[in-house]
Amino acid sequence: xxYHYKYHSLLLVAFxxxxxxxxxxxxxxxxxxxxxxxxxxxxxxxERHRIKALRIADEYExxxxx
Numbered sequence: 758x759x760y761h762y763k764y765h766s767l768l769l770v771a772f773x774x775x776x777x778x779x780x781x782x783x784x785x786x787x788x789x790x791x792x793x794x795x796x797x798x799x800x801x802x803x804e805r806h807r808i809k810a811l812r813i814a815d816e817y818e819x820x821x822x823x
Contacts, residue, residue, distance in 0.1 A: 771814035775802050782806065784814035788821040 771786040782798045796817055800810040 771811070771818040773798065773807065773810045773814050782810035782814075784810070784817050786814055786818035786821055789823065794821070 771784060773782045773784055776783045779797065780801060782800050782802045784796050784798050786794055786796075788794050794817075798810040798813040800806045800813065802810075
């Protein structure tokens with residue numbers, strides 16, 4: 758049985774999360790193929806660094822969309 762999927766334009770938003778096995782914020786973003794990817798931001802996962810890490814996650818997604 759074949760399945761056909763239609764891709765719809767979605768608003769994709771990068772996000773950050775705390776991996777318990779890492780000292781850094783992790784970034785989640787969507788690449789140019791529509792697949793979700795994770796990468797380290799290299800920013801310590803202290804709450805006061807949250808905005809900086811989110812900006813990096815946004816940049817990862819912006820670059821991956823090209």
